[in-house]
Amino acid sequence: MSSVHAGSPVIADAHNHLHFRAFSRDLDDIIARAREQGVLAMLTVSIDESDAHRAIHVAGAYSGVYASLGIHPQNAGRFSPEDVLGLARLHNPGRTVAVGETGFDLYRTPESKTKQRDLFLAHISLARQLELPLIIHDRNAHEETVAVLDETQAWALGGVFHCFSGDTTLAKRVISEGFFVSVPGVITYKNATVIRQVVSQTPEEFLLVETDAPYLSPEPFRGKRNEPAYIRKTLEVVASLKGKTPENMAMITTENFNRLFLGKTAAVAARKTNPGELLCSSD
Ligand SMILES: [Zn+2]
Ligand SMILES: [Zn+2]
Structure with missing residues (x-):
């Protein structure tokens, strides 16, 4: 592996599922391709308890990869609130940096709405x-989603609406509460006018970019397995909407990633992922 992007900005993939079976055969290659593109920080998001174990394992094996603790709303029928609370046992400070993904999926599993709540x-x-x-x-x-965050006053925890699918009104509400808007590869699709409007109107300090890999590949990879290296395509569209270079936009969104998940400035994170450290790979 070549020395990695000394001097050029780090890209942060704010949401993927790197630990999924879809990547188990070639994870070393996936990580190497991501790093070649400058993707040095990523959050691999868990969707149930055994899945959280795998996410934490992957986060431990690759520097710059962090994990979350959560049970996906689509899995609501199969897990209880106690199972969610039990995830506290897996917390590994510095490696597990967020809780989720959680909320509602009323598209695929509307019937379990109460359990999702x-x-x-x-x-x-x-x-x-x-x-x-x-x-x-x-x-x-x-x-x-907004109703639950309102009534529990959970906005104070900070967080992100991943794969943002709302309009500018929702985006304004979300950022007024200090939450982030995370932009998926969908923004590269021809008909993605609403998310483009959202990005145009949302201040850059509230924007993150994500792949949601293995899902939602940006153009021109649409329909194929997504991977963190492809985030560059999303970043390019976001950058052009904000009148920035992709490098500039990478720097801004990585700073946002660090602020939300690591409580750090970009400078500290860049030091943490120095090229020497990047050469150690999985166990
Ligand atoms: Zn999701
Ligand atoms: Zn996800």
């Missing part, structure tokens, strides 16, 4: 206990 409330308790920010999954559920 119960799990969401448990995630909020967990985030309070561990003092970690929330990763929100909101699909077809803007009102429900």
Whole structure:
């Protein structure tokens, strides 16, 4: 592996599922390709308890990879609020940096809405206990999601609406509460006018970029397995909407990533992921 982007900005993938089976065969290659593109920071997001174990393992094996603790709303029928609270046992400060993904998926699993809400409330308790920010999954559920955050005053925890699918009104509400808007590869699609408007109107200090890999590949990889290296395509569109260079936008979104998940400035994170350290790979 060549020395990695000395001097050029780090890119942060704010949401992926690097520890999923989809990557188990070639994870070393996936990480190497990401690093070649400058993607040196990423958050691999868990969706149930055994999945959280795998996420933490991967985060431990590669520098710059962090994990979250959460049970996906789509898994609401199979897990209880106690299961969510039990994830506290897995907390590994510095490696597990967020709680989620949690919220509502009323597109794929509307029938379990009440159970999703119960799990969401448990995630909020967990985030309070561990003092970690929330990763929100909101699909077809803007009102429900905001209502829960309002009534529990969970905005104070900080967090992000991942794969943001709302309009500018929701974006304004989210950032007025200090939450971040995370932009997926969807923004590269021809018909993605709403998310482009959201990015145009959202101040850059509230924007993150994500792949949600293995899902939602940006153009021209649409339909294929997504991977962190492809985030560059998303970053380019976001940069052009904000009138910045991709390098500049990478710096800004990485600073945001560090502020939200690591409580650090970009300078500290860049020091942490020096090229020498990057050569050690998985165990
Ligand atoms: Zn999600
Ligand atoms: Zn996800």
